[in-house]
Every structure is written in C-alpha cells, then in structure tokens.
Amino acid sequence: MDATPAIRVVDLRKSFGTLEVLKGVSFDVDRGSVVSMIGASGSGKSTLLRCINFLETPSGGEVYIDGEPMGFRTDATGQRRLQPLSEINRMRRDLGMVFQQFNLWPHMTVLGNVIEAPMRVRGMNRKRAAALGEECLARVHLSEKAREYPARLSGGQQQRVAIARALAMQPKAMLFDEPTSSLDPELTDEVLAVMRELAGDGTTMIVVTHEMGFARDASDRVLFLHNGLIEEEGPPEQVFGAPRSERCRQFLSKHLQ
C-alpha cells in the first residue's frame, strides 16, 4: 500500500500581524484515519484547519495533499512562491470542509447546495450530479429533505447537509471545524453519528472539536494544541488515559467532568 500520507503538515506557521497563532506545527494524517484536534479556544486549532485548505494563507511551512504541495511551490532559486488561485482551487476540491456555522446557501434547495460545486466546478451534468447528490444525502440520512430550503431544517439537519455538500466533491479528506459547537446538545448527537459512520467507512478526517467523547472513541490519533504548538499527540488511549503534558491533563480534567 502507498504509504504517502493523505495530508502532511510540516512546520506550519501563521501570524496575524504581530500575533503568532501557529508557531510551527507538523503532523501526518494517514489515509483512512481520523485525527481529532483538541485544545482551548485560541490555541490555533481552527486556524490550523483553515491553513490546510488555504482559507488562510500560512506564513510559513508546507502542506501536502497526497504528496502534492498545496499553495506554494519552491522555484529554481529556492524561493517559496504562492501558487495562482486556480491551482489552489484545484487542490481545494480534494478537501471537503465543514464549518461551525454550516454556511448553507439559503437561496438554493438542499439538493441545490449539494450539487452546485460538482456541476460548476467538476463540470458534471445535472443528471449525474443529482444522482450523486441523492447518494450523498442518503449517507447523511436526509434523502427526504432534498427539495427543502435550508431555512426549513433544524441545525443538526443543516450541518448534515453541509457534510453531504462536502462529500459530493468526493474529496480525499474531510476537514471539520467544530461541526457541533453551534448546535443544541440534542442535535449534536445526530451530527456526530454521521461523522462516526464516515469514519467507519474509511474517510480520512481531521476534526477540530470540543466533543471529547468523539475524540476519544472515533479517532485514531488526537492532537492537543496549546499556544500554536502541538503540546501532546498520540492515540486517544494515551492522550486521554495518560497524558504526558501537564497542560493537556489540566485541559482534559476541565472538559471531561
């Protein structure tokens, strides 16, 4: 089996003005594995995720998707050059992103949201895109809502549609940015259930989350971020069972109560 990781992040840095949010983060995500990122607010989790698909342009470091460098190329003189947007867009198609606020487009039906990018970015015809869209909606158990508008759905349903929309691009990996943080507790479970199913199907996933239960049960590896650095990483049994870092221990003791 090809051992190239689905996502490789090398010494990633990001500053906003003088504020250094990411101070050099490196990790690999193997194909078919689930990596959860935990940490306090402001630790850099979301910024890290947004740097992976270049919604934020990293200040330094590299991201590789399936071995291919994302966003930057090093030219003959060894200079790092930002790639044109078209090239970044081509690689973004391979990374499905799910946002905290769902970000469904209110003027399109559920199916319209799901098939928009397959049709207009991948160039699929409507019939094929619709078939694919129905399939993706079935995976998130919302086939019956295909013709509804997002405003008529609950938050949990909206987030599942957002997951279907990302899946419809048939990405190599899915990025989840606190997907349940703006949901009521009773709606969180239906979203987490869908995410567990995806994980079970072998979807490569990076999940930024405050759901410690999900991080512990559903991920292969857990990263604990603190102040823009990975403070602790390992399999969930280790990070949750016997964390080496004192800060991680404190964070977990607060969040596992």
Place this chain on the structure above:
Amino acid sequence: MSNWERLVWNQRGVLLQGLAVTVEVCLIAFAVAIVGGLTLCLIRMHVRPLRPVAIVLIEFFRATPIFVQLMWVTYVWPELFGWPNSFFTAGWLALGLQSSGYLAETFRAGIEGIARGHREAGYALGMPPLLVFRRIVMPQTLLTVAPSIVNQFTVIVKSSTLISVITVQDLMFQAMKLVNVWYEPIEILTVTAALYILFVFLVSTAGKLLADRLRRRYGLAAA
C-alpha cells in the same frame, strides 16, 4: 359635455402618449441605475485604484439635487463630451445616474451583509471568486435589497416629471400642455396625479409581492 369628458377623455390619446414616454424613460433609467449602481459598487469594493473615483461619483450623484443634475447632464455634458445629443437621452441618463448612486450604496450594504462563511463555503469547494459572486453572493444580495430596489424605481418615476422641463414629452409635459391650452388645471392635473399614483402603486405592489414571495420561500423574511 362635462369638463372631464372635454379635457380628459377627449384628450386621452395625448395623455396616454405622455404616459408611454414616462414609462419608457423610467424603464431605461432604471436599467441604467441597476447596471451603473452595481458597477460603481463593485469598483468601490474591489478595484482599489479606482475606489476614490467611485466614491466621488456615488457621493456626487447622491448629493446633487435631481434638477441640478438634469440641467448638468443636458447642458454641460454635450459641451464636455459631445453627448447626450437629445433631451430624451439626457432625461433618462440624469435619472439613471442619480439612482445609480443610491443603488450602489444599497448593493454594497447587501453584499456586505452576506455572511463571510457563505463565500468561504464556496471557496472551500474550489469555486473561483467570480463563480462565488455570481452564484452565491449576488442572488442573496438581490433578495435582500429587492425592496430598496423597488423603492428606488418609484423614486425614478416621481423624479421623472422634471424632464418635462427639458421638453421631453412625458405625461407631465403633455398635461401641462393641455392645461396651457385650456387654462383649466383641475381635471387634467388631477387625472395626471392619479395616473402617477396608479403607476407607482402597480410597480411597488408587484415588486413587493414578488420580493416577499421569494424571501419567504428562502426563509429570508418572517413568513
């Protein structure tokens, strides 16, 4: 024969001809206002080197009285640019430009009101900025600002009466012509006012119904 019959019914051809000119001028001015407003708004928001120019134009169009602008376009533009070469053109142009200043700001408010996340969701799927603008930003903006756009059209209709001053033969012009022939303003001007009310009422009602229906459908307004 009553005054109504003599002054209004028997002159209906002239009045309706005037009304047709009014409708025509207003529709062209409205199209100019939408295209001009959107262009000014996009330049202001996205074309940094031209931004000051757009701001100056928007403020100029908004801050000058429509009558002054009408005179300016009619008498100054031909001297400066050799165009417009008819009063009719000058009429719709002045009306359109003034409204474009207002609509530019309306569009800007609408575009800025679209959640950044809606655009980011598009970018994250690999959609290029123009596609995101066309498919995600613009439809939502139009839905949000639809009531203001309809309102601006009614402003154009009402301001359009001023073009009679530069001898464009609109409804107001024809009405005043009849008044000056018969020296009996009551019936003629009352009917003229009624025709304007009817026009504005029809446009705003149709626009409001359409906008409300769309907004309700997409859950953008309380049902």
